[in-house]
Amino acid sequence: MFQIIGIVVLFGCVFGSYLMSGGSMAPILHSLAFELMGIGGAAVASVLISNDLHTIKGMGGGMGKVFGGAKWKASDYKDLLSLLFLLTKTMKSKGVIALESHIEKPHDSTIFSRFPKIMKDHFAIDFICDTLRMMTMNLEDPHQVEDAMEKQLEKHHHEALHPAHAMQSVADALPALGIVIAVLGVIKTMGAITEPPEVLGGMIGGALVGTFLGVMLAYGLVGPFATRMNGVVEEEGAFYKIIQAVLVAHLHGNAAQISVEIGRGNIPSTAQPSFAEMEEALNNMPNE
Structure with a gap:
């Protein structure tokens, strides 16, 4: 919104101030389609040249995040803590054998199936299952597990930021591309130097539209889009950090409810459930 x-x-402010100061939209509208074709086409070409297909698709999906925000809401953090509570409680009370069926086939698991939104996130599920699998293989050193999880998180975060970086590269290039189109307009004007001043003035004004569009699109739209995409990736990354916090706390020998409380403390304040809310949610969880 x-x-x-x-x-x-x-x-409204850019064009409103221009019109209020006595400016005319005619020169801009006359050149707009050509200038947009040149600048937009060059920007698209730069994206195709400098990125792979996965990043390009990510830029498209990132635009949805610009307007929709992070996919994880406050209720999802509560669900995540509930899921981790059930898994760690099962492991602590029934042993690793009871947990293996859940982490080997999470889509058939009665625990994972209670949280369909989390199930749709392949990284979250793999991250949880791979870490618990390491624990069942007697890798019980909390520091080693934490280090392995940190490396996975860094890799995922780095890859998730590629589309935002690509978008920022487009923003950085747009002012220069606008100048390129403006220079072509000046070349065209110089080729018609014998025309009367009113014609030359219109041609120069049209050429300057390219510079104007390049700068406005870069700093008014594309740059802010890239910043927003980056911010959403950071917000979503906090979700996976909670998984790390809870499972490492579990490895340190804490009870399932204590591990969950440690994870709750790491949730961003805007999405953090209260202690009472979390306690009620865990008490209402059916026994596995």
Whole structure:
């Protein structure tokens, strides 16, 4: 919602101030299609040249995140803690044998199936199952497990940021691409130097539209989009950090409820359930 409001304010203030000062939209509208074709086409070409297909698809998906925000909401953090509570409780009370059927085939698990939204996130499920599998293989050194999890998180976070970095590269290039298109307009104007001043003035004005569009798109739209994409990735990354916090706490020998409470303390404040809310959710969980 705020992103849409921001776009409306951007165009309203920029073009509103221009019109209020006596400017005419005619020169801009006359050149707009050609300038957008040149700048937009060059920007798309730069994306295709500098990125692979996975990153390009990620940029498209990232635009959805710009307007939709992070996919994990407060209720999802509560579900995650409930899931980890059941898994660690099962491991502590029934042993690793009872846990193996859940982590080897999570899609058939009666524990995982209670949390369908988390099940759709392949990294979250793999991250949980791979870590618990390491524990069942007698890798019980909390520091080794924490280090292995940290490396997985770093790799995933680095890959998730690729689309935002690619978008920022486009923003950085747009002002220069606008100048390129403006220079072509100046070349065209110089080729018509014998025309009367009013014609030359219109041609120069059209050429400057390219510079204007490049700068405005870079700093008014594409740059903020890249910043927002980066922020959403950071928000979503906090979700996976909770998995690490709970499982490492479990390895240190804490009871399942204590491990979950340690994880709850690491949840971002805007999505953090209260102690009472979490306790009620865990007490209402059916026994496995």
